[in-house]
Amino acid sequence: MLEEYKGFLSLDELLEKEYHYTYDEKNRSDFLSKPFVHLEVNGRTALCWITYKGEEYLFKPLEEFRFNVWGELLSCAYAKMLEIPCANYRACRLGNEWGVLTQKIQKESENLVLGCEIIQRFFNEYPYKKEEFLSIFANPVFLSSYEIPESFLKEKEKQKILLSYLNNLDHIWSIFSVLKSDNEKSLIIFFTKMLLFEILTLQADCNVNNWGVIEKDGKFFPAKLFDQMTSFGLGYYDMEKRANNFRNEQMNARFLRNEEPLKAYVYQGYPLFTLTNQNVQNFITGKKDSHLKVLADFLEMSSEEYQELFFQYFEKINEISFSDVVAQVEKENGLTMDDDVYAYISSVFNFHIKNIKQEIEKKKEGNLYVERRSL
DSSP states (O other): OOTTSOSSEEHHHHHHHHHOOOOOGGGHHHHHTSTTEEEOOSOSSOOEEEEETTEEEEEEEOTTHHHHHHHHHHHHHHHHHTTOOBOOEEEEEETTEEEEEEEOSSOTTOEEEEHHHHHHHHHHHSOOOTTSTTGGGGOHHHHHHHOOOTHHHHOHHHHTTHHHHTOBHHHHHHHHHHTTOTTHHHHHHHHHHHHHHHHHHTOOOOOTTSOEEEEETTEEEEOOBOOOTTOTTOOOSSHHHHHHHHHHHHHHHHHHTOOHHHHHHHTTSOOSSBSSHHHHHHHHTTOOOOHHHHHHHHHHHSOHHHHHHHHHHHHHHHHSOHHHHHHHHHHHHTOOOOHHHHHHHHHHHHHHHHHHHHHHHHHHHHHHHHHHHTO
């Protein structure tokens, strides 16, 4: 992406070189009025799209840049390593705002359909009798399959989280089945990979606006992953304080020989795109399932084919040194990870990997026990 510009990307220099335009952050309205720029209205933190050689690139400023930029950059590196399609990100600066730049993931003839739009389309197209008060929810098959409480239909506050209620692998598979996608198998695999990647990287913001599919000629295709900033224990408020508190939790865990408080701290974030309806019900009732709980459920409920897919991903991540991945990302972006940032991210990630190993061992021991008992 923008191979002509090596190392850390200065958008000020790009604008000067390509458009002879001098960016003035005090005159943002003039900048946004230029034909090579247009405002991004959907993203919560994204600022604008910049056109370069016929392609559009999204600039997204990041709060606490020195921490949070690594969520996007490391996720991109690990996704490539696992051969999971992921939007490419470059660290960059525009004026005094530091952030990331990423190329538009859909082509001109394609449409990016976000998860919220997919679910809404499902509601619009699901066959039902209009005279029925509960419309689609009155269908007993729907109610039994999706287990949606009737209270969701009567209380506006609960209706607001209905999209989150369906934001899980089990329901999304079914939704695409109802929408009669010709590409259903590849979509099933894609969403499984997305869930596994979320688990492996501690992604904690995969809501219905942060994933999507590509629609072309009336057919759906897997889209690249995007918006991965909250991976690797990042994206929390006041990351510097969090990193300091994490060091204290580590010392307490060693002194008290009790890792449960440390585990609670690491898994304070939780998957928003999860496995089943039960995980979502737990969230609604205040019980937030951790990445490890969702993984345990996945290993328990999935076929051998999908279990093996996770084992392959984990082995690949486990065999490559985290420091080597960081060094590669630093080189590509002309950026150096600060020592305290490295200490925090590497410690969180290594702790997470250790816990995943334990979950895998539990699964294998359980299978071994079942095999022995059946003899």
